[in-house]
């Protein structure tokens with residue numbers, strides 16, 4: 125078993141779709157939190173296969189998209205420092221900040237390097253002891269432990285020129301903020317599979333218990349998503365919202381304890397800025413006191429200047445699930461993957477990019 | 486960005502491992518999954534294994550779906 129093709133079986137998919145059609149009687153609104161799920165749904169035309177009773181909304185689960193303008197400007201300002209080598213995951217480069225982008229400052233001579241992993245960023249730090257190597261820590265709970273691991277490794281090896289700009293975000297707090305805002309009415313949540321591989325399914329309990337939201341942790345193949353929708357529809361028909369794991373091969377209820385331990389050793393929760401949502405308490409991660417020597421925010425003096433949001437871009441509303449890319453006047457016109465106006469068009473898992481590539485319009 | 490793909494662990498050397506994904510061999514970190522063994526599939530995310538894939542659970546899920554399939558057939562008949 126290679127754990128991919130088995131979960132793309134079209135015959136089985138048809139069966140699950142039939143089952144959803146048969147079982148889903150009342151209208152329900154489900155949100156797929158994760159941009160990876162949005163891609164699966166759009167790519168395989170899952171929305172069109174579901175009955176009219178099942179409405180699907182995309183959520184804020186795209187780390188690049190939710191990075192606030194002001195934080196992006198910080199990264200760009202840091203990249204301009206001639207003493208700095210800025211390392212980043214590839215999807216950040218094209219995102220337009222207030223005045224520039226990492227790609228533009230790189231074209232102007234800044235040393236910005238795309239890395240696949242913090243392991244690569246650490247290697248760059250080892251090889252360039254005379255420079256400061258800053259890694260832009262973007263990502264959710266899936267990624268944060270890998271970045272924590274790099275900080276611990278740097279400490280162990282005495283790599284003193286490695287820094288992290290911690291822009292990490294935590295998923296359960298932002299879901300709570302979304303639910304508290306009352307702006308979107310939800311019945312069920314497709315919970316992010318790889319975030320939950322790390323944190324487990326318990327952190328979603330509050331949504332079922334306190335808000336009556338049905339929750340199913342899903343994998344990323346089409347069958348995974350369909351199975352999760354079927355489970356959500358059945359929970360809601362029975363009127364018994366709870367937290368279930370459909371993605372059992374990848375997620376245990378308690379999560380990955382070792383990864384949680386590393387993340388908690390290096391980071392502590394802090395307020396964070398989300399695009400479209402503003403500041404959400406305890407929804408980010410900052411380096412703990414013991415690791416402050418690696419904190420780019422504290423160790424560098426930089427001025428990102430005043431923030432300027434792109435005119436006409438409604439990424440923020442899309443991330444909150446209150447609008448879709450089709451509501452944006454710039455979609456497919458002034459805003460395309462080649463010339464993106466907002467981050468939701470840049471990131472491969474941004475809603476606008478998904479609609480652009482897979483929306484059969 | 487939370488993309489993680491199944492990779493097969495081929496050999497282990499301390500916190501690191503040689504893993505195969507899509508026919509390509511790659512050095513990965515298994516610091517977050519010390520329980521990983523040679524022959525296991527792990528979920529690989531940005532160079533780190535973030536979990537060992539549970540083959541039994543995968544089989545269970547597929548079995549459940551297959552059972553659903555035969556039930557659906559019965560209902561259709």
Ligand code: SF4
Nearest residue numbers: 437438452459466476
């Ligand atoms: S289409 Fe472009 S401008 Fe419109 S919301 Fe999406 S990213 Fe922003």
